[in-house]
Amino acid sequence: xxxxxxxxxxxxxxxxxxxxxxxxxxxxxxxxxxxxxxxxxxxxxxxxxxxxxxxxxxxxxxxxxxxxxxxxxxxxxxxxxxxxxxxxxxxxxxxxxxxxxxxxxxxxxxxxxxxxxxxxxxxxxxxxxxxxxxxxxxxxxxxxxxxxxxxxxxxxxxxxxxxxxxxxxxxxxxxxxxxxxxxxxxxxxxxxxxxxxxxxxxxxxxxxxxxxxxxxxxxxxxxxxxxxxxxxxxxxxxxxxxxxxxxxxxxxxxxxxxxxxxxxxxxxxxxxxxxxxxxxxxxxxxxxxxxxxxxxxxxxxxxxxxxxxxxxxxxxxxxxxxxxxxxxxxxxxxxxxxxxxxxxxxxxxxxxxxxxxxxxxxxxxxxxxxxxxxxxxxxxxxxxxxxxxxxxxxxxxxxxxxxxxxxxxxxxxxxxxxxxxxxxxxxxxxxxxxxxxxxxxxxxxxxxxx
Amino acid sequence: xxxxxxxxxxxxxxxxxxxxxxxxxxxxxxxxxxxxxxxxxxxxxxxxxxxxxxxxxxxxxxxxxxxxxx
Numbered sequence: 112x113x114x115x116x117x118x119x120x121x122x123x124x125x126x127x128x129x130x131x132x133x134x135x136x137x138x139x140x141x142x143x144x145x146x147x148x149x150x151x152x153x154x155x156x157x158x159x160x161x162x163x164x165x166x167x168x169x170x171x172x173x174x175x176x177x178x179x180x181x182x183x184x185x186x187x188x189x190x191x192x193x194x195x196x197x198x199x200x201x202x203x204x205x206x207x208x209x210x211x212x213x214x215x216x217x218x219x220x221x222x223x224x225x226x227x228x229x230x231x232x233x234x235x236x237x238x239x240x241x242x243x244x245x246x247x248x249x250x251x252x253x254x255x256x257x258x259x260x261x262x263x264x265x266x267x268x269x270x271x272x273x274x275x276x277x278x279x280x281x282x283x284x285x286x287x288x289x290x291x292x293x294x295x296x297x298x299x300x301x302x303x304x305x306x307x308x309x310x311x312x313x314x315x316x317x318x319x320x321x322x323x324x325x326x327x328x329x330x331x332x333x334x335x336x337x338x339x340x341x342x343x344x345x346x347x348x349x350x351x352x353x354x355x356x357x358x359x360x361x362x363x364x365x366x367x368x369x370x371x372x373x374x375x376x377x378x379x380x381x382x383x384x385x386x387x388x389x390x391x392x393x394x395x396x397x398x399x400x401x402x403x404x405x406x407x408x409x410x411x412x413x414x415x416x417x418x419x420x421x422x423x424x425x426x427x428x429x430x431x432x433x434x435x436x437x438x439x440x441x442x443x444x445x446x447x448x449x450x451x452x453x454x455x456x457x458x459x460x461x462x463x464x465x466x467x468x469x470x471x472x473x474x475x476x477x478x479x480x481x482x483x484x485x486x487x488x489x490x491x492x493x494x495x496x497x498x499x500x501x502x503x504x505x506x507x508x509x510x511x512x513x514x515x516x517x518x519x520x521x522x523x524x525x526x527x528x529x530x531x532x533x534x535x536x537x538x539x540x541x542x543x544x545x546x547x548x549x550x551x552x553x554x555x556x557x558x559x560x561x
Numbered sequence: 562x563x564x565x566x567x568x569x570x571x572x573x574x575x576x577x578x579x580x581x582x583x584x585x586x587x588x589x590x591x592x593x594x595x596x597x598x599x600x601x602x603x604x605x606x607x608x609x610x611x612x613x614x615x616x617x618x619x620x621x622x623x624x625x626x627x628x629x630x631x
Contacts (some may be wrong), residue, residue, distance in 0.1 A: 129568060130614050207622045228605075230605045234609050234612065
């Protein structure tokens with residue numbers, strides 16, 4: 112393999128829709144209200160579910176937030192169960208659908224089922240275009256999408272968006288990791304889209320193949336989605352690929368992404384506020400929290416005509432920051448560190464609030480560690496955090512003890528919990544491509560949820 | 562704040578709005594299947610463009626003739 116360092120084009124700044132991305136905030140609120148009013152009227156006309164739910168005479172954005180009930184996942188599932196697959200939930204005839212997606216249902220719960228009309232899907236792809244263009248993706252790029260292309264909506268919208276931008280797009284659904292690494296090199300791929308977990312998996316596979324992707328590939332942008340991605344993980348991916356790593360997040364209930372990381376990297380992701388109204392609420396009081404404080408995001412999608420979502424309780428933990436703190440010129444607020452975890456993943460351990468992704472933020476800062484798992488166990492009647500780390504194969508086994516000590520000390524510093532750190536043999540921990548499951552709550556009594 | 566980026570000229574804006582109106586007519590009423598399908602696909606894209614410019618926002622598919630849904 113030629114080991115000459117590949118020179119990459121750095122991502123360039125740009126807006127997909129300059130007008131709405133840089134719109135003064137008052138105008139932006141006016142645009143949101145116009146779309147919301149139109150969407151509410153459409154929902155009342157087309158959906159028995161929404162007709163029964165939307166209060167009469169909503170007169171402004173503030174009035175909407177004050178009076179519109181919060182929608183939960185369980186309510187969508189119940190509405191759809193009245194007459195599967197969609198029940199009385201849709202706002203237009205499902206026969207206008209051009210595609211169907213549903214949540215994975217990996218937790219054993221019934222899935223949320225959704226469809227998109229041609230209009231909805233064009234909008235969904237355009238939201239992805241907004242994010243991808245903002246990350247610096249351009250028509251001259253060549254992209255590989257490492258995704259399974261199934262019922263789960265995942266990167267489907269990204270694929271259509273790449274095509275719309277004019278990017279040569281390679282679906283790698285059937286490839287294994289070695290095949291994907293070879294493809295990155297042979298096809299001169301410049302954009303890679305996958306989960307953060309899988310980006311690290313590819314980097315590891317490449318190392319095992321004797322390939323340094325940071326030197327030998329042309330990848331200049333890694334688009335990550337599908338999982339919370341702490342800063343240490345972002346840095347590990349950036350180092351492994353020598354590329355800009357842009358975070359995004361979306362959900363099946365929205366059909367698309369609602370946020371993305373611009374190339375100024377403010378430390379989080381801009382909310383696409385032209386098409387989403389995002390509230391951050393205290394989970395106990397349901398009152399809005401100010402900028403800089405953690406709360407649960409409540410989403411209103413202004414984009415879809417079939418499956419609409421008004422004030423949807425997402426369970427995502429976020430911290431909103433004002434638009435003016437980012438240099439990119441967008442007037443859209445942003446979520447510091449993206450999605451920080453799930454409210455239902457939050458635990459209270461010995462008086463300390465704990466979210467499993469906190470462990471990842473520590474462990475990924477140790478390049479000697481390839482993989483990890485964490486669990487909460489009851490040990491001598493005390494809640495205890497146990498972290499299993501798997502060192503890279505080139506770490507001598509006599510250094511395992513010292514590595515475990517350093518990881519443990521850093522967890523204590525960052526999370527304020529003293530963990531037990533165990534060391535697994537190389538290759539001993541499971542690998543994931545989507546929706547990594549690295550955490551187990553194995554405590555012998557019911558978990559204390561926050 | 563940085564530069565705001567390119568904007569549509571008034572002429573481009575008018576052309577885009579005319580395209581949208583024409584496609585909407587074809588999407589709803591054209592009897593040639595291939596042309597109607599193309600118009601609907603194109604209409605969705607032009608609508609996304611208008612939405613991105615803050616020029617038009619509609620939820621329109623429910624208005625299409627009932628016979629298309631059979």
